Every structure is written in structure tokens, then in C-alpha cells.
Amino acid sequence: MATADPTFLTDPPRFVFFTGKGGVGKTSIACASALRLARAGKRVLLVSTDPTSNVGQVFGLSIGNTITEVPAAPGLSALEIDPEQAAAAYRERIVGPVRGLLPDAEIASITEQLSGSCTTEVASFDEFTSLLADPDERVAGFDHVLFDTAPTGHTIRLLQLPGNWTEFLDNGKGDASCLGPLAGLDKQKAMYAGAVEALSDPERTRLVLVARANRAALAEIARTHDELTAIGMTRQHVVVNGVLPTPVDDTDPLATAVYHREQAALATVPDTIAGLPTDLIELKAVNMVGLDAVSSLFDAASPPTAAAETDLVAIAEIAEAPLADLIDAIEADGHGLVMCMGKGGVGKTTVAAAIAVALVQRGHDVHLTTTDPAAHLTETLAGELDHLEVSRIDPHEASETYRNRVLAAKGAGLDDAGRATLAEDLLSPCTEEVAVFQAFSKVIHESRRKFVVIDTAPTGHTLLLLDATGSYHREIARQMGDGAQFTTPLMRLQDPAQTKIVLVTLAETTPVLEAAGLQDDLRRAGIAPWAWVINNSLAAAEPTAPLLRRRAVAELEQIDKVRGELADRYAVIPLSTTEPVGITAVGSLAELRPEPSPVQ
Incomplete structure (x- = not known):
């Protein structure tokens, strides 16, 4: 092969x-x-x-x-x-x-x-x-x-x-x-x-x-x-x-x-x-x-070597930490914003969809959206569910909406030459940044009355979006002056009562390091991550095939690092025998529990 x-x-x-x-x-x-x-x-x-x-x-x-x-x-x-x-x-x-x-x-x-x-x-x-x-x-x-x-x-x-x-x-x-x-x-x-x-x-x-x-x-x-x-x-x-x-x-x-x-x-x-x-x-x-x-x-x-007996015991003793426990805590607030962040490919879309579907199944109205340019929400859900709104912050669509709004407002009093100049200015690729930020801000505002779950773009792209959020906050604060009462999107992200940041990772060196770096970046911006989710864990699934067993053993150090050093609360989702596609399959992830079993 x-x-x-x-x-x-x-x-x-x-x-x-x-x-x-x-x-x-x-x-x-x-x-x-x-x-x-x-x-x-x-x-x-x-x-x-x-x-x-x-x-x-x-x-x-x-x-x-x-x-x-x-x-x-x-x-x-x-x-x-x-x-x-x-x-x-x-x-x-x-x-x-x-x-x-x-x-x-x-x-x-x-x-x-x-x-x-x-x-x-x-x-x-x-x-x-x-x-x-x-x-x-x-x-x-x-x-x-x-x-x-x-x-x-x-x-x-x-x-x-x-x-x-x-x-x-x-x-x-x-x-x-x-x-x-x-x-x-x-x-x-x-x-x-x-x-x-x-x-x-x-x-x-x-x-x-x-x-x-x-x-x-x-x-x-x-x-x-x-x-x-x-x-x-x-x-x-x-x-x-x-x-x-x-x-x-x-x-x-x-x-x-x-x-x-x-x-x-x-x-x-x-x-x-x-x-x-x-x-x-x-x-x-x-x-x-x-x-x-x-x-x-x-x-x-x-051919991989056999796992040591001590490693097998460690796999069997992984602490039970189901995603359902995190959803219980999210649901207790009655509404709010949940943002799933992390390195590309760790399963943010799947985890975001699982949280959203579980909240709907518990009787709540939920808006599930994504800021990822390569969004796959519809493919992951593969169906519709009452009380679940699914959307995408599409850069092209957001830019077109923004351009039309600016032309209607600022262009109303301009002559033909002035409108043409304004329209040309709005064709700059930089217009997309402003448009996406405004769409993102609208979704954050919506979470005041219902659950909004956001599947974010991979880490670097998300940090650029948060940077725009910070720049907007600083500009509003400068314009309003000391003592003024105002609330910006950044302030909502910084409020743990309104926003829960969920860092999604795999139990591998690079995704954990990147999630830890993202956590540091967020904390410097005054945003405290709420929980970590370790997705697709081989160790939690307890395989017996030698190759998968060796990879499961390699996960143990990273799982210990997350639960011992990095996370205030965490969940582990075992690797499933079936691909998590479809409402039923995605919803079941919220109930999966890494159950201990006898050492092989």
C-alpha cells in the first residue's frame, strides 16, 4: 500500500x-x-x-x-x-x-x-x-x-x-x-x-x-x-x-x-x-x-510491538468524563453562547453539532452556526430537526449584504460618480473582514435569549476574527469615553455567564499544544476557556489490535496533561465504530461514556 x-x-x-x-x-x-x-x-x-x-x-x-x-x-x-x-x-x-x-x-x-x-x-x-x-x-x-x-x-x-x-x-x-x-x-x-x-x-x-x-x-x-x-x-x-x-x-x-x-x-x-x-x-x-x-x-x-502491561492498565483506568456532563452545565443557564474552538481536523463541527442537537432534544431552541470557510455542518447533520436553526456566516454572502447596506446608506446622497467610487472601494478584499465581523456580532447578540452554538474556523482564522472583535471594542471604548455604559461583542465573550468557550482537541501532541496556545491567547484577551473536549480517543475506545493499541498508549500522556494541567473541566469522546454523520449519530455522542473494561 x-x-x-x-x-x-x-x-x-x-x-x-x-x-x-x-x-x-x-x-x-x-x-x-x-x-x-x-x-x-x-x-x-x-x-x-x-x-x-x-x-x-x-x-x-x-x-x-x-x-x-x-x-x-x-x-x-x-x-x-x-x-x-x-x-x-x-x-x-x-x-x-x-x-x-x-x-x-x-x-x-x-x-x-x-x-x-x-x-x-x-x-x-x-x-x-x-x-x-x-x-x-x-x-x-x-x-x-x-x-x-x-x-x-x-x-x-x-x-x-x-x-x-x-x-x-x-x-x-x-x-x-x-x-x-x-x-x-x-x-x-x-x-x-x-x-x-x-x-x-x-x-x-x-x-x-x-x-x-x-x-x-x-x-x-x-x-x-x-x-x-x-x-x-x-x-x-x-x-x-x-x-x-x-x-x-x-x-x-x-x-x-x-x-x-x-x-x-x-x-x-x-x-x-x-x-x-x-x-x-x-x-x-x-x-x-x-x-x-x-x-x-x-x-x-x-509491525508494532506489544503494549506494556502498565500501559494497558492505564488505558483501562481513564476517568469517566462524558460530554453529557458538560451539556448538563450548559443547559442550566437556559440560554447563552457556546463556541467550539481548536485546531483544524479535531472535530469541532461534530462536537458543536452534538451539543446543539442534545440541547434541542432537551427542549430548547438552538441556533447552530459556523464561521469556518470550509463549513460542513449540513453534511454532518444530514437532516433537519425542529427547533434547530442551522446557518453559516458565509464571507461572500456577508460581504454582499454589507456592500448593499453601505451603498444604500452612504451612497444615498452621492451623485453617480460618487456612488461608483464608493462601490469600487467596497470591492477591496478587506471589506470581507468587516462584513464577517458584523455577522459574527449579530449572532453573539442573539445568544441573549436562546442557545447559540458556534463551530469556529481553525485556530488562526478564529484568532483573526477575535482580533477584529477586540479592535472594535477598543474603538467603541475610545468614542464613548470614561463612565459611559455600553456592551460590545468582546465584553459578551469575556463574560462566563454569557459565553462558554469549549476547546476541542485530539489526544495528540500537536493539537493539545495548539489548544494550549489558543487558551493562552484567549486569556490574554480576557476570555477564559470553560472546558476541553478530547475527541475521537482511541484510549477511551480500548482497542485490542496492536497498531491501534500502541496509538492508544501514545494518547495517555496528552490526556493526563489536559485533565491535570490545562482544563478546569473536560470530556472524553471515544472513537466510534461508525462515522458520526446524521442527527441520530451526532446526538448519541452526547451520551457516549468511556466505560472501564477488563484489561485485555
Whole structure:
């Protein structure tokens, strides 16, 4: 099944992008690919465009926003496009030349205008396009540049931005506040055009669509295939990661069920990607952290060793912590906001849906919504339920609504030329930030009288949304002055009586580290996470197959870390033998209990 020489690494072009649904192993595949090419004598730069990159963690060193050599892998360097560092450098490029020439108050005003999440996105995008166009020959010495991207929705947005900005500039400069002084636009326009050219050239760019062997992940890369083919990225490969090898026998019901479920998904791959070159990578017994583990990812899996007796006892003694207990506490308030947050691929959508369905089944009206650009709520629920409203904060729809509202209000007193200028300004990609924030604020307000459950986008995208919420709060506070009475969306998020933040994770090193980092970020913003949910736990499911048993043992350290160090309250959801799709299946997750059983 597995291959030591993946087809997507055969005669690779200069640029290789790895994208897919969160949690499918993009970073592991990208890091293993970079190592393979570097050990073949190539000079390789591995770039992460994920706002919550963990490339540094995989290699065991601090990377950040500068090109950093990986000492243990000669020929390999890495770069993490850190949004905050990129934004700070971007602001300085704009403000620095006029500092001392303009009054301090005006400098402060410019700096404030460039402090929002829109500037952060544009700054990160600037870094990304500069690597593709390479106007300063910063990456000229590398044979290959590999991009480990953010989860799919964010990546599509990033890859479409060069075309969006090029079109925006071609059709008129409009409101260029996010891009800086008008004098710099011609240079940026040329760089963006160079990025578009590189992306659409199959001799220079290859797209690797990474998935797991499940219907949702395969359906998502099929959608990604269509969207990115439309912008000229036609040279595409598929990698299905973490495929369970054929069980040696059928004595473990969980292993047998997972194997047949994955094989059924692989047998019904969407037609649009069925003909693409495809590699299957076997599930390994260890987490992909460290050079030794990552370098073995493309090798055939070795038979796992038996778990130690002490490990088996520890698995059997996992504390009972059902999701139902958390829902009891949520329900006691009668209404409020529940936000499920975490790394992509940990099951936020499933957990959010399970909480919402359980509350409806207990007699409440519930609004379940998502801010994820790659939302899958309707696929997860696969049906309708009385008293459950399901929606999506769609960036395009929110932007169109916002533009129409602004044109109707501000454009009412303008002449034709003025309305045309206003309409052009509102075509800026930055308009989307404001529109999504306003839709998010409306949903928060609704939670004053009913339960609202939000399935958020993966961590980095969510942090940008919360940053916009904080910027709005600071602006309102400045305008209202001391002593004024007001309530902003941020204040509702900070009030534990109104908002319960649920951090969703898997019992693996990277998701737990990222959730812990998110918890720290939230606390700095005055928002205290309420509970953690450890989803799809193998240890709680107590498998007997050797490979799954070894992976279950590997979970124990992370489960102990969550319940002992990180969470005030937590729940554990065992990995199920059936995929949690449909109202009944999703609702049953709220009642699943990791029941102790005799040691095998």
C-alpha cells in the first residue's frame, strides 16, 4: 500500500503546495517531503502559511518569520510566516518613512488604521507573494520551495488573493488604505502579477491535495480541486494519509470497522479527483514529531510491538468524563453562547453539532452556526430537526449584504460618480473582514435569549476574527469615553455567564499544544476557556489490535496533561465504530461514556 517513493515527489517543480482539511497531516507530509528532497541533495525551503504553524515543533527548533536552517537536515531551511511579525514589519515599512515628517497624532492614527486583522492578512499575503515572485531574490538559491498551508478554506482565500488584488488594482486603486501609500502600488501590482503567473504555471507549481480516508476529507479536496483549477492551478496530486493497514484478523471490532469504513470511502472517491495521481500513506504507530518519526512517514510500517502491561492498565483506568456532563452545565443557564474552538481536523463541527442537537432534544431552541470557510455542518447533520436553526456566516454572502447596506446608506446622497467610487472601494478584499465581523456580532447578540452554538474556523482564522472583535471594542471604548455604559461583542465573550468557550482537541501532541496556545491567547484577551473536549480517543475506545493499541498508549500522556494541567473541566469522546454523520449519530455522542473494561 505505502510507497517509499511517492509519485508527487517524482520530478517535482520548484513550488509545491500541500493543502487539505485540517488534521489530515499536511504538516507531516510537507516536512517528510522536504526531508526526502534535502537528503537527495536538493536545497529546500519549507514555508508554513498557517497562522498557527507547528513546523518548528516537528523539527524541534524555533523558526519564526526568518529563513532558518534546520541543523539536523543539511540543505533544508524553514520559514513560518508569522502573522503578527509580518504585520509589524508591514506597518513599519509604511509608517517608518513618514515618522518625523508628520505630526505624532497623524502617525498614531495611521498606526491604528493598520492594527486590524485585515492588515495582518494583507501582510501575510505580501510575504507569501514575495516568495513566489521573489523580487529581491531571497529564495533564488533554493531548488524547491514547499508550502505547508493553513486548512483548506483559509488556503483557498490565500491562493485567490493574488488574483483578487491584481483585479482590484487593474480596475482602479479605490481605497488602498490596507495596501499603504499609493506610490507603492505599482511595485506591489507587479509582484502580485508575478505570483499569479507562478501559481498558474504547471511547470513551476504543483498542488498536493492531502486527505484522510473518510468521505468529508475526500469531498473537501474535490471541492478544492475545482476551485483552484479555476484559477489555473491544474497540476494536482492526491495523498491519502494515515490509512489503516489490513488487520491481521477480525478480533478487534474497532479496527475492523475503521478499516472497512476507510476502504468504502476510498472506493467511492469523488469523480473529479478519481483520475488524479494518488499516493496512500499507511498509519504509523507513533505521532509524527521529530526527525526520526517524520523521515519514516513514507516507509512501509513496521509491525508494532506489544503494549506494556502498565500501559494497558492505564488505558483501562481513564476517568469517566462524558460530554453529557458538560451539556448538563450548559443547559442550566437556559440560554447563552457556546463556541467550539481548536485546531483544524479535531472535530469541532461534530462536537458543536452534538451539543446543539442534545440541547434541542432537551427542549430548547438552538441556533447552530459556523464561521469556518470550509463549513460542513449540513453534511454532518444530514437532516433537519425542529427547533434547530442551522446557518453559516458565509464571507461572500456577508460581504454582499454589507456592500448593499453601505451603498444604500452612504451612497444615498452621492451623485453617480460618487456612488461608483464608493462601490469600487467596497470591492477591496478587506471589506470581507468587516462584513464577517458584523455577522459574527449579530449572532453573539442573539445568544441573549436562546442557545447559540458556534463551530469556529481553525485556530488562526478564529484568532483573526477575535482580533477584529477586540479592535472594535477598543474603538467603541475610545468614542464613548470614561463612565459611559455600553456592551460590545468582546465584553459578551469575556463574560462566563454569557459565553462558554469549549476547546476541542485530539489526544495528540500537536493539537493539545495548539489548544494550549489558543487558551493562552484567549486569556490574554480576557476570555477564559470553560472546558476541553478530547475527541475521537482511541484510549477511551480500548482497542485490542496492536497498531491501534500502541496509538492508544501514545494518547495517555496528552490526556493526563489536559485533565491535570490545562482544563478546569473536560470530556472524553471515544472513537466510534461508525462515522458520526446524521442527527441520530451526532446526538448519541452526547451520551457516549468511556466505560472501564477488563484489561485485555
